[in-house]
Amino acid sequence: MDQVRIITLTTDFGTRDGYVGVMKGVILRINPQVQLVDLTHEIAPQDIWEAAFVLAASYRYFPPGTVHLVVVDPGVGGERKPIVVEAGDWLFVGPDNGVFGLVYRQERAHRVVEIANPRFLLPELSHTFHGRDLFAPVAGHLSLGVDIAQFGPELKGYQQIDFPEPRVGGKRIEAEIIHVDRFGNLITNLSLEFLGKLEGRVLKIVAGDWMISGLSRSYAEVKPGELLAIFDSSDLLEIAENLGNAKKRLGLDRGDTIEVIIGS
Amino acid sequence: MDQVRIITLTTDFGTRDGYVGVMKGVILRINPQVQLVDLTHEIAPQDIWEAAFVLAASYRYFPPGTVHLVVVDPGVGGERKPIVVEAGDWLFVGPDNGVFGLVYRQERAHRVVEIANPRFLLPELSHTFHGRDLFAPVAGHLSLGVDIAQFGPELKGYQQIDFPEPRVGGKRIEAEIIHVDRFGNLITNLSLEFLGKLEGRVLKIVAGDWMISGLSRSYAEVKPGELLAIFDSSDLLEIAENLGNAKKRLGLDRGDTIEVIIGS
C-alpha cells in the first residue's frame, strides 16, 4: 500500500437510518483500505446551500487527493447530472445542483465530468438512492486512483450557486447571515477580503435590537454573556455571545441581515 | 496485513455518553487494524424492531466477512443469550432477542453459537454493559479470524422476530408502516416481491385522508409538495412527499396502515 486515500462524506441523511452506513459499505467493497471521514450528515433535508457552505469551509484542510463526496440530492432520479469535479488539489463527487458552487468560487475547476460509465456503478441503479448505487461506488473507484476521465464526458456548463454579496451604501454595509453554527454563532457573508477593499474600519454593528462596538479578536476578550463581532476561523464576520448563544439572544437566523457601520 | 476486516456498529446508545467510544476502544485493543463503521447509534432505547430493520437494510452492502455488531439489549444481565451468527457471507454479534430476526428471513443462518467461552471476554463482566465487556471483545476476535465455533456451543433454537405481512382482501391490500426515515418517508411492509405474486397493478393508494394515483419511479416525477408512492431502494412500498415530509403531511407513523388498491 503506497498511499492511504481519504473520502469525506457530507449528506442530509441524518444518522438514524443506516443510509450512510450503506454508502460506506459500498465504498469499502471497492476499497477496503480507504479512510472514511464524516463531514456532516445533519444538513437540513435538501438544503443545498448548507451543504455548499459546510463543504467550502472544510475541504481544503484535507490532504491533496482527498475525495469529497456530497449527497444532498433533492433531484435524485430526475434531470440533474451526477458529476465528478477536479478542483484545486481535491476531487469532488455529487449531483450537479450547486453543492460545489462555493468550491468553484475558491478553486479553479480543472475538469468537470458527467458520470456516465456504467462500469463504475452498482449493477442495479435505483431511482431513489444514488448515494448508494452511483455516488458511493464512484467515490470508491476515485479513491483507488481511477482517472476522472474514465467516468464520462467532460461537462462545460455546470451549476453555480448564488452567493449573496454584502450591500454597501456609503458607510453602511448590509451583511446577511449565511450560516448559524451549533453554538448559535451568526456567520455572515462579509469577508475580511471584502472589507479590506473598503475604506475605513468597523465602528459598530447593529444586529437585531443590539449594538456592538467594534471588533474583537477572541471570544474571551469580552465578558461572559456579552455580544461581540469577530472575524471567524473562515475569515467571515460573525456575531457571537461569549459563552452564550447569539441566535437565541438576538432572535436572528439565516437569511436575516445585520448592519455594519464603518468609518475612520 | 493480508486483509482489512470491517466491524459495523448498531446500538441504542446515542452519541452523547462515550459508550460507543468505549466499545471501539475495546475492539481496537484486540485488533488495531480494523475498519470501524457506524450504522447507527440512534435506535430508540430498547427498540429491537428498529435495530432489526436498519440492520436488514444495510448488512449485505458490506464486504463478505464483515462483522455486524448490534447492541440493543434491554435484557442485559438477564436470561437472554449472547450469540454469534454466521449467515450468508457475514457475521453477526449481539443478544439473542430478535435483532437478527430480519436477517434470518433473508439469509440462511449457517451457524448460531452461544457466546460462552470466557477467554474472549473482558476479565470482569459487568451486569449492565455487555456491549463493552462481552460483545465488543467477541467482535474484535471475530475480526481477527477466530472461528465462531471457538466462542461456544451451537444453538438450535434462537429468537425470531414477527414480520407483519400485508393483508390481502380481494383487490385491497392493507399495508403497515414499519419504518419512518429521517425525511419523513413512510416505509411499509409491502415488498415488490409480495406484490408480484398478486394479479393486477397498483391503481391507487389511500394514506390517511389522501389518495395517491398509481406508482412513481422517482421523487422528481411529481411536483414539489406532492405525495407519491414508490418502491424504495429496498424494494418496499414507500409513501413520500417530493421535497417534503410525508409523516407530517399525513399524520401517520410506524404501526399505522395504508390501503393499496390493485386492478387491471
Add this chain to the structure above:
Amino acid sequence: MDQVRIITLTTDFGTRDGYVGVMKGVILRINPQVQLVDLTHEIAPQDIWEAAFVLAASYRYFPPGTVHLVVVDPGVGGERKPIVVEAGDWLFVGPDNGVFGLVYRQERAHRVVEIANPRFLLPELSHTFHGRDLFAPVAGHLSLGVDIAQFGPELKGYQQIDFPEPRVGGKRIEAEIIHVDRFGNLITNLSLEFLGKLEGRVLKIVAGDWMISGLSRSYAEVKPGELLAIFDSSDLLEIAENLGNAKKRLGLDRGDTIEVIIGS
C-alpha cells in the same frame, strides 16, 4: 508501519457544522494512517465537567499510546494554556481548563507540557478555532511518536477539577447526580470504593418522591417500569428505571441529590 496509532476526539462542536471534519482533515495531513475514533461531540457547549466525565469513563479502554484529544474550550484565544498530558499509558491534548481533572484523580500524570513550539502548529493561528490550528496538529504529531517534551516546557501547576464527594452523616449518605446518560439513568458520585470504606450495606435509597429498597445487580432483576439502584459499569451508584427513563420518572437532573441509607 509497525504500529497503528489511535486518536480519540471529544468536543462540544456537535456534528452539524463540519468543525470536527476539519480537525480530522488537519490530523490526516500529518498522519494519514491514524485511526480516528469519536468519543462524543455532543458535550453541551462549554461544559467542562461533562467532557471530563465522559473522558474519565472512556480513556482507559483504549490501547496504550492512544492520544485523547479534547476540545471543550470556552477560553479559546484567552489566557488558558494548551497542554499535552502523559498520564498512565495514554496521552491527552487539550486546554488546561479542568477537562483532564478526573484523569488526574485516576492516573499518575507523568508529565504535563505547555504547547509552545510553533513548529507543530498550523502556520496561521486563529483566535477562535484552536481545535483546528493547534490541538489537531499536535495530536497528529503525537500519533507519529513525537515525544511530548518537543512541544514545549514542562508545566508544574495545572488545572484540577472539583469532584463533589458524597456527604456522610451517620447512616445517611447524600449523593449527587453527576451525569445523566441517554437512557435517563442518573449516575451519582457514590463509588463502590467510597461505600466500601463505610460500615453497613445499602438498605434503601430516597430519590425524589420515591424510595428504592436495596441494590440490584442488573436492570432485568426488577420488573419493567420499576426503579432500581445499581452500581454501574464504572462502579458508580446509578438510579435507573428498567426499560424506562429515571430522569423523567423522578424529575431529577445533574446537580440534584439523593439519599442513601445504610445499616446492617
